[in-house]
Structures are given as C-alpha cells and as structure tokens.
Amino acid sequence: RAAKARRVVLVGASFIAMEVAASLIHRKLQVHVVAPEAVPMERVLGPQVGEHLRRLHERNGVVFHLQQSVVAIDERRVVLKDGNAIEADLVVIGIGVRPLIDLAERTGIKTDKGVLVNEYLETSIPEIYAAGDIARWPNPLTGDHIRVEHWVVAERQGQTAARNILGGRERFDVVPFFWTTQYDFTLNYVGHAETWDKLDLKGSIEEHDCKLSFRRGGKTLAVATIGRDRESLESELAMERAVQAV
Incomplete structure (x- = not known):
C-alpha cells in the first residue's frame, strides 16, 4: 500500500505508530499523526522524551494533530473531531489492543483487563494457564498485576507456562x-x-x-x-x- 500512496494518516502516537511514521518518511511520503494526547508517549516515557520525539518527527516532516480524535474515515480523507479533514491515500491505525477475555470469563476464570495469573502463570482455575499479551501477572518488585505487550515477554511466558504444565513449578520473574x-x-x-x-x-x-x-x-x-x-x-x-x- 505504501508503495502506491503519497499521503498517509496515522491514528495514534504509540511506539508502533511512531516507528511507522519514521519508516514512511524514509519513503518520502506525507505523514500526518492524529492522537488524543498533548505529548506523544508521555504516559510511558514522560514529558521530556515525548517532547523530544515530537520535535524529532516534526523536523523530519511529520505533521501532528494532537488532542484530536478521528470521527470518520472514507476512501479519500480522515475527518477529525474539530471538523477538519486530512486527505489520505493510506490510513494506519495504531491505538493499542484489547484482550479477548470472553472465553476466560465464560469459564469462570478471574479477569482484570486481561486474564489474571499467579507467579506460575496459572489462572484462578488450577491447571489452566495463560501467557502472552492476554496474561496479567504479579510484578515481583511491586506486587501489581501487569500486562506487557511485547513478543519477547510472550515467548518467554510460553516457555515457562509449558514447563509448568509439564509439572514444573517455575516462577515467571523475567524483567520486561x-x-x-x-x-x-x-x-x-x-x-x-x-x-x-x-x-x-x-x-x-x-x-x-x-x-x-x-x-x-x-x-x-x-x-x-x-x-x-x-x-x-x-x-x-x-x-x-x-x-x-x-
């Protein structure tokens, strides 16, 4: 799609969206970013890094539409909540994921913005395990249940869960x-x-x-x-x- 596009709108200012923006700028495309926050990635990295990344992208030609959201997308443009429209040949949406927990809920497994597991990745029902983006496990440093969307975490959790299914009793304590x-x-x-x-x-x-x-x-x-x-x-x-x- 990018090979045939000239104008691109990215919805969201996440890591993936920002990496896609840089990649498309390298392809000499016109890139617009629409996001609800005032500073990109401030929630994860703080205001200083967020402002630096915004300036970095702007120097490379990215146009930001911050504190905005999308109300409509058609074949040729993206309409923002303030009524302005951005012409677009390609729209990329990078706004995060929502875990599919319906199956777990129907079986009575405890959930909280994901499937709750203990330090062995075992759910509230014995001998049922969860791993990957869907699993919320206790952070040993804080005790808080956390869910991390990264392929390395998913890969290592799958390995730990498999060993525990086979009879092991191994804590998942990898630092993300x-x-x-x-x-x-x-x-x-x-x-x-x-x-x-x-x-x-x-x-x-x-x-x-x-x-x-x-x-x-x-x-x-x-x-x-x-x-x-x-x-x-x-x-x-x-x-x-x-x-x-x-």
Whole structure:
C-alpha cells in the first residue's frame, strides 16, 4: 500500500505508530499523526522524551494533530473531531489492543483487563494457564498485576507456562524490556512503570546520551536509556537481582 500512496494518516502516537511514521518518511511520503494526547508517549516515557520525539518527527516532516480524535474515515480523507479533514491515500491505525477475555470469563476464570495469573502463570482455575499479551501477572518488585505487550515477554511466558504444565513449578520473574528506533534515535527500556511519582534524568536527551529512572515510593521500577547500552544492561541486571531477592 505504501508503495502506491503519497499521503498517509496515522491514528495514534504509540511506539508502533511512531516507528511507522519514521519508516514512511524514509519513503518520502506525507505523514500526518492524529492522537488524543498533548505529548506523544508521555504516559510511558514522560514529558521530556515525548517532547523530544515530537520535535524529532516534526523536523523530519511529520505533521501532528494532537488532542484530536478521528470521527470518520472514507476512501479519500480522515475527518477529525474539530471538523477538519486530512486527505489520505493510506490510513494506519495504531491505538493499542484489547484482550479477548470472553472465553476466560465464560469459564469462570478471574479477569482484570486481561486474564489474571499467579507467579506460575496459572489462572484462578488450577491447571489452566495463560501467557502472552492476554496474561496479567504479579510484578515481583511491586506486587501489581501487569500486562506487557511485547513478543519477547510472550515467548518467554510460553516457555515457562509449558514447563509448568509439564509439572514444573517455575516462577515467571523475567524483567520486561523493549526498545524503539526512530530515525537516528534509539531508546532502550527495562522494567515496567505504569505510574511513577519521580522521574530522574541524568545526561542529555537532545544529545542522545542519558538515563531516565522511573521511581515510585523510592523504588526504581523502570529505566530508559538513550545512547547508554551498558547502563541499560546494568539496570536490567540490578532488577533481576532485586526480583530474585523477593
């Protein structure tokens, strides 16, 4: 589709949407991004990184329509809630996923924005397990149930669940991680912080040389690094040791 398109509208400002935007800009297409938030990816990465990414994309030609939503899509355009319309040959929607939990609910398995599992990935019904994007498991560092949409997590959970189905009793205590590359910008993220009360920044985001620590209650829940791969690995190792100590 992109090979024949000239104007593209991306709905959403998630990691996938932003990576698609960078990819399509490399193809010399006109790219517009529509999203409800005021700062892209602020909820996950904080306002400083979000603003940097917005400026980075704008310098490369992306046009943002923030604090907006889509009310209609037809063959030639996308209509926004403020009444403005954007001409488009291609529309890409990257607004997240909703877990399909109907089957679990019908069988009486406990759910909460996903299928609830214990540290062994076992559901509330013994000998029934869940893994992957649908599973919400207890984070050993906080006790909160979390759900992570990343293929590495899904792959490793599947392996752990399989061993436990075969009679093992293995905790799933892997520290989640992901990364994103957009233009010349690469960010690595380890841990999981849905909310935080303190964000420590060391270094410079603009110079692509920094470390951000997402903290809550004095505890580091996640670390994002730009241009500091060694510190990312060291942070991951520290979290693994903290988990093993629980």
